[in-house]
Amino acid sequence: MTTVMSSTSRRRNDLGLPSEVTSFIGRRHEVAEVKRLLSASRMVTLTGPGGIGKTRLALRVATELRRGFPDDVWLVELAELDNPTLLPQALVAALQIQDHSAQRPTDVLVERLRDDRMLVILDNCEHVLHESAVLVQRLLPSVPGLRILATSRQPLGIFSEQTFTVPTLSLPDGPRHDAATTSDAVRLFAERAEAVLPEFAVTEQNRDVVERICRRLDGLPLGIELAVARLRVLSVEQLLDRLDDRFRLLSGGSSAVAPRHRTLRALIDWSYSLCTENERLLWARVSVFTGSLDLDGAEEVCSGDGIARDEIVGLVIGLVEKSVLVRDEYPSGVRYRLLDTIRQYGRERLAASGEESAVKRRYRDYYRRLSREAKAQLFGPGQVEQLTRLRVEHPNLRTALEYCHAEHAGLCIDMASDLLHHWITSCHMGEGRVWLEQGLADGGGGSEVRARALWACSWLAIIQGDQASATKMLAESRALGERLGLEPVLGYVALYSGMVAMHQGDGTSAVRFFEDAVARHRATEDPFGEVLALTRLSLAYSFLGHAERAIAAAEESMSVCDAHGEHWQKAYTMTALGIEAWREGDTRRAAYLERESLRFNRSLGDSLGVGLNLEVLAWIAATEQEHERAAAMLGILRNVWEAVGVPLPGYAHLAGYHDECEARTREALGRSAFRAAVERGARLSDDEALAYVLDEPKPTPARSGGTDRWSPLTRRETEIARLVGQGMSNKEIAASLVIAQRTAEGHIEHILRKLGFTSRAQIATWVAEQTALAD
Numbered sequence: 177m178t179t180v181m182s183s184t185s186r187r188r189n190d191l192g193l194p195s196e197v198t199s200f201i202g203r204r205h206e207v208a209e210v211k212r213l214l215s216a217s218r219m220v221t222l223t224g225p226g227g228i229g230k231t232r233l234a235l236r237v238a239t240e241l242r243r244g245f246p247d248d249v250w251l252v253e254l255a256e257l258d259n260p261t262l263l264p265q266a267l268v269a270a271l272q273i274q275d276h277s278a279q280r281p282t283d284v285l286v287e288r289l290r291d292d293r294m295l296v297i298l299d300n301c302e303h304v305l306h307e308s309a310v311l312v313q314r315l316l317p318s319v320p321g322l323r324i325l326a327t328s329r330q331p332l333g334i335f336s337e338q339t340f341t342v343p344t345l346s347l348p349d350g351p352r353h354d355a356a357t358t359s360d361a362v363r364l365f366a367e368r369a370e371a372v373l374p375e376f377a378v379t380e381q382n383r384d385v386v387e388r389i390c391r392r393l394d395g396l397p398l399g400i401e402l403a404v405a406r407l408r409v410l411s412v413e414q415l416l417d418r419l420d421d422r423f424r425l426l427s428g429g430s431s432a433v434a435p436r437h438r439t440l441r442a443l444i445d446w447s448y449s450l451c452t453e454n455e456r457l458l459w460a461r462v463s464v465f466t467g468s469l470d471l472d473g474a475e476e477v478c479s480g481d482g483i484a485r486d487e488i489v490g491l492v493i494g495l496v497e498k499s500v501l502v503r504d505e506y507p508s509g510v511r512y513r514l515l516d517t518i519r520q521y522g523r524e525r526l527a528a529s530g531e532e533s534a535v536k537r538r539y540r541d542y543y544r545r546l547s548r549e550a551k552a553q554l555f556g557p558g559q560v561e562q563l564t565r566l567r568v569e570h571p572n573l574r575t576a577l578e579y580c581h582a583e584h585a586g587l588c589i590d591m592a593s594d595l596l597h598h599w600i601t602s603c604h605m606g607e608g609r610v611w612l613e614q615g616l617a618d619g620g621g622g623s624e625v626r627a628r629a630l631w632a633c634s635w636l637a638i639i640q641g642d643q644a645s646a647t648k649m650l651a652e653s654r655a656l657g658e659r660l661g662l663e664p665v666l667g668y669v670a671l672y673s674g675m676v677a678m679h680q681g682d683g684t685s686a687v688r689f690f691e692d693a694v695a696r697h698r699a700t701e702d703p704f705g706e707v708l709a710l711t712r713l714s715l716a717y718s719f720l721g722h723a724e725r726a727i728a729a730a731e732e733s734m735s736v737c738d739a740h741g742e743h744w745q746k747a748y749t750m751t752a753l754g755i756e757a758w759r760e761g762d763t764r765r766a767a768y769l770e771r772e773s774l775r776f777n778r779s780l781g782d783s784l785g786v787g788l789n790l791e792v793l794a795w796i797a798a799t800e801q802e803h804e805r806a807a808a809m810l811g812i813l814r815n816v817w818e819a820v821g822v823p824l825p826g827y828a829h830l831a832g833y834h835d836e837c838e839a840r841t842r843e844a845l846g847r848s849a850f851r852a853a854v855e856r857g858a859r860l861s862d863d864e865a866l867a868y869v870l871d872e873p874k875p876t877p878a879r880s881g882g883t884d885r886w887s888p889l890t891r892r893e894t895e896i897a898r899l900v901g902q903g904m905s906n907k908e909i910a911a912s913l914v915i916a917q918r919t920a921e922g923h924i925e926h927i928l929r930k931l932g933f934t935s936r937a938q939i940a941t942w943v944a945e946q947t948a949l950a951d
Contacts, residue, residue, distance in 0.1 A: 200236050201367065202345055202360030203229075210237045210340055214295075214323055217338040218316055221301075221326040224342035226517035227398025227440050230327035233342055234297050238325065239934050247294040247321075255300040255516040256467045256571035259578055260307040262607060267311070269570075269603040271296075274783045277821035278640035281606055282311065284821065286318040293321035300516055301328035309334050344395030348387040361390035364397060368404040374907050374917050376407070385412045392419045398517060399443045405499035406450070418446070444521050447498060454483050458491045459500055460529055463522025464539045467571030468504060468513040476542045481531060505926065508565055536579055543569070543576035544587070547594040554597055555704035557741040560780055566598040573598075577611055581618070589615035589629035596632045600639065601782050609636045624665065627656035631668040638675050639784070639825045647676055664705070667696030671709050678716060678829045686716040707733045707745045714752040718759060719829055726756045744780060747773040751788050755830075763796045770796070771870055778866060784825060786866075787816040791824070791834060793869055798837045803844040804853050810838060811857025812865045889927060896923045900936050901943030 210233065213220045222230045238249040252270040257263065264281035275284045301308040309332040312324055316336060326332060331339045345361040358366075362378060365386055369376040378386050389412065393399040406415050448456060461478040462469065469477075474492060479485040492512060495501040501512045514522060526532050546569065550562040566573065573595065580587035592599075592611040599608025612633040616626065630653035637646040650669050657665035674689030690713035697705035710733035717726035730753040737746035754769035770792045777785030794809035813834075817823040824830055842850040860868060889897060899909045906924065910917040924936070933939060 200232065201364040203233055203236065206233055206340075206342065207237055207240065210234075210325070211241060213338045213340060214241065214325065217336065218323045219312060219326070219332075219334065219336050220324070220338045220340060221328055221331050222340050222342050223328055223331055225329060225440065226520070227396050228342045228344065229397040230342050231299050232397070234299065234325050234327050238295055238297055241295060245293055245295045245323075247292040249295045249297070251297045251299060253299050254304055254308075255519075257304060258466055258575050260304040262574065262610075263304055263307045263311055265604065265607040265610070267296075268606070272603060273821075274603050274605075274819055275821035276605055276639050276784065276825040278637070278642040278645075279821070282314055284606075285315060288818075289315070289319045289322060291321070292319065295323045295325060298324060298326040301326050301332060302330060305330065305332060308332055345390075345397060345400075347391055347395050359387075359390070359395075361393075361395040361400065362386055364400050365390055365404060368401055369407055370907070371917070371921070372404055372407050374910075382412050385416050389416050389419060392416070393443065396440055396443075398515070399440055402443050402447050402499055405447075405497070408497065419443075440517070444518065447500060448521070448525070451498060451500070452491075452494065454487060455491050455494050455498075455500075456525070457483055457529075458488070459495060459518075459522050460526040461522075461531075461535050462495075462501070462512075463514060463519045463526055464535050465514075465572055466575040467569065468506075468511040469572070470509060470511050473542065473572075474512070477535065477538045480538075481534070505922075506568060508561075508568060511568070539572075540576045540579040540583075540587075543573055544580070544591050544594075547573065547591050547598075550598070551594040551596075555707070555740060555742050555745065557743070559742075559744050563598060563601055563780065566595065567602050570598075570602065570604065574607075581611075581615060585615040585618035586623065586625050590625045593625075593629045593632040596635065599636065600784070601780065605636055605639065609633060609640070612636070622656060622659075624656075624660060624662055627653045627660070627662055627665040628668075630656070631665065631672055634672050635675075638672060638679070639822070641822050641825065641828075643676055643679055646672065650676070663696055664700050664702060667693050667700060667702065667705050667709075670696060671705065671712065674709075674712055674716065675826060678712070678719070679826075681829060683716050683720045683829075687713065687720065690716055703736050703740055703742075704745070707736050707742070707749065710736070711745065711749045711752050714749070714756070715827075715829075718752070718756045723756060723760055727753065730756065743776055744782070747776040747785060748788075751785070751792065754792050758792060758796055758799065763800055767793065767796050774866070774870065783816065783820055787813065787820060787824070788827065788830075790816060790869060791830065795833055795837045798841050801844070803841050806837060806841045807845060807850050807853030808857030808860075809869065810841065811854035812860060812869065814854070815858055815865075889931075893923055893927050896920065897927050897939050897943050900924065900927075901940040903940070 210220060210222065214237070222234055224230055235251070238251075242249050250271055252267055254263070254266065257266050264285065268275060268281050268284055271285075271289075273284065273288050275281070275288075277284065279287070298308060298312075305328065308326065308328075312326075312332060313334055315322060316324070331337055345364060346359045347361050348359045358378070362383075366376070366378045389403065390400065393403060403415060403419065406418075410418070448459070451459065458474070458478055461483075462474065464477065465473065471489065471492065475485050475488045479488055483491070492501060496503050496512070500518060501514060504511050504513060526535060547566075550566055553559065553562050577588055577591055580591055589612055592608060592615060595608065599605050612629050616629055616633065630649045634646040634649040634653070637643070637649065650673055653665060654669045654673075656662070657669060670689045670693035674686040674693065677683075677686035677689060690709050693709035694706060694713060697703075697709055710729050714726045714729035714733065717723075717729060730749050733749040734746060734753070737743070737749065750769045750773040754766045754773065757763075757766035757769060770789045774786060774789035774793075777789060790809060790813050794806050794813060797803075797806035797809060824834070845853060857865070857868075866872075895913070896909060899912060904912065906917050906920050910920040913920070924939075927939060928934065931939065931942060933942070
């Protein structure tokens with residue numbers, strides 16, 4: 177996980193564009209035309225029916241144009257967004273803007289992107305068409321360097337929009353074709369068929385049948401992909417016969433429906449009919465997932481009522497083999513997803529099945545349980561794994577929250593409160609506050625759930641600098657806690673009340689609140705709350721100049737963390753202890769504590785924690801009269817806090833130390849040299865900045881060479897990369913290594929992802945660079 181530290185003018189797309197694991201067939205004219213339109217207009221929409229290849233074309237265009245956008249190309253996948261009102265938050269998250277301010281997301285986008293030159297792909301806009309149009313109309317005039325490439329089944333309908341209707345793949349236009357003149361549709365069929373049957377080839381004997389199949393499918397890429405999957409059990413002749421039988425039934429359909437729509441529908445109908453009864457059931461039930469899902473999710477949500485839990489694995493395998501489910505690999509493991517057209521078909525079947533409500537309820541309850549379990553494991557060794565999983569599951573969490581809110585506001589705020597630290601460590605703090613405030617406004621009752629949601633929302637408000645709202649929510653939470661005798665609630669109210677007092681510079685009141693919080697959390701046996709309160713108590717004592725008490729509180733917090741195998745909150749405690757060590761003049765110990773804390777915060781992707789560590793390390797450098805280094809760190813920090821949206825969010829009482837460091841460093845260097853050193857720090861990439869601060873060797877990205885010790889590839893992946901560099905095909909690699917062709921393809925997919933590449937040619941170049949450096 178990489179922390180987002182860059183300023184918006186240097187934001188780097190750590191996620192990148194999806195790798196082209198299968199080759200991109202044809203579309204040369206289309207690519208050229210879309211590039212021409214983008215050069216003339218800042219808003220281009222690719223339109224066409226589902227399955228026509230809009231997304232793939234947009235990604236290819238974006239890849240070819242990437243060098244022309246200093247602030248990179250960004251993909252915003254909207255198919256997973258069911259709530260149109262969250263579109264601005266989705267864009268903030270996709271652009272990796274970690275905003276901790278209380279600004280509206282649209283205003284955040286305008287402010288952060290104002291000086292950027294980037295291309296943004298808004299993919300699958302049709303279900304959020306109006307909201308997309310409104311957002312684009314706000315962004316384009318305010319961000320002169322922004323270009324938008326949208327995909328949608330219909331235009332957005334804004335004044336500046338240029339549209340391009342994506343055609344089907346070219347079809348054979350004559351009775352015979354040689355290899356050099358094979359149509360794009362036939363080429364796609366041949367390549368995908370070879371992946372299914374390694375020995376398959378288009379020959380003089382089968383060419384006519386293949387061409388007739390492609391014509392029958394209207395050259396629809398998704399149609400061809402789905403049909404080719406049938407070659408596992410059918411010959412091309414049998415495939416054609418069954419296509420004819422299937423589509424002949426459509427000839428009496430409504431003339432108002434475009435033929436290619438009827439073709440695709442018939443093909444999906446056919447894929448559905450070829451599934452077993454339980455595969456059909458699973459297809460319909462899996463469609464309830466908004467994003468991807470893992471096997472656990474499928475077993476929990478989709479089993480029962482006709483499908484035994486132990487059947488799920490086999491049914492998933494069947495749907496993957498039939499090209500209904502797409503298999504993806506994540507760092508956390510294998511996940512599955514439905515293409516949007518396939519998902520919509522499944523949802524139609526689910527709605528017609530009579531079990532939609534039951535499946536949605538199981539889905540909602542599964543993610544409520546997942547959120548609750550993640551919260552329970554947040555204090556201890558499993559926290560990184562849990563927070564990482566929640567990030568992957570975010571689209572599903574969002575949909576589950578919608579189901580909760582639709583049924584009862586109390587369910588929504590209960591789940592949103594469980595996700596408090598997901599909102600904070602991910603790019604979704606504003607969204608988390610929306611869910612909590614929306615649920616609180618709609619009722620939620622005078623219950624413990626409401627009291628907890630109030631203090632959870634107050635913490636988000638404090639981080640965003642909205643102390644007034646936090647104070648109001650804490651007052652209501654305290655009143656509920658006292659009336660209902662809720663000690664855990666009163667403990668957190670005391671904790672966050674102390675934070676508000678610290679923001680106001682009232683250290684004495686803050687100490688009183690934090691001591692109260694420590695006592696209450698101990699009494700209720702809540703080590704997480706106890707450590708949070710002890711860390712803040714240490715900072716408050718330090719602020720008041722009570723060194724011994726500050727150190728004692730921090731060391732007590734460290735002991736609780738060690739007893740529970742806790743690392744994240746221990747990192748924050750080390751930050752507090754480092755601050756006091758620096759105040760006492762022990763800069764060596766302070767630097768050690770801050771660097772150790774920084775290493776963990778970097779691994780978790782906690783930008784707030786990273787920013788705090790960098791602050792203290794800059795103060796240490798200034799104290800040790802390493803003024804050039806201090807100024808460079810201030811440049812790095814400028815990027816961090818710009819990315820977060822608020823300087824020192826939740827820690828405003830430390831701002832005086834920052835100002836003192838800056839003033840001392842500027843005075844020592846002189847205004848001109850100070851400015852130059854700050855700019856040098858600001859120009860560093862994220863990885864370069866952290867390597868500089870940690871005194872680590874400068875990172876060497878794999879794509880620009882380097883020795884084997886910097887390579888992210890496994891030994892087997894390195895071996896396969898070298899064979900790619902020799903020009904071998906997937907089939908040849910598989911034969912050479914005596915492995916299945918699918919296995920070879922899987923390895924190549926991993927290589928592309930790890931190296932951040934999009935083509936085999938880039939792998940070959942990387943191999944050549946590695947070899948040259950080794951020599």
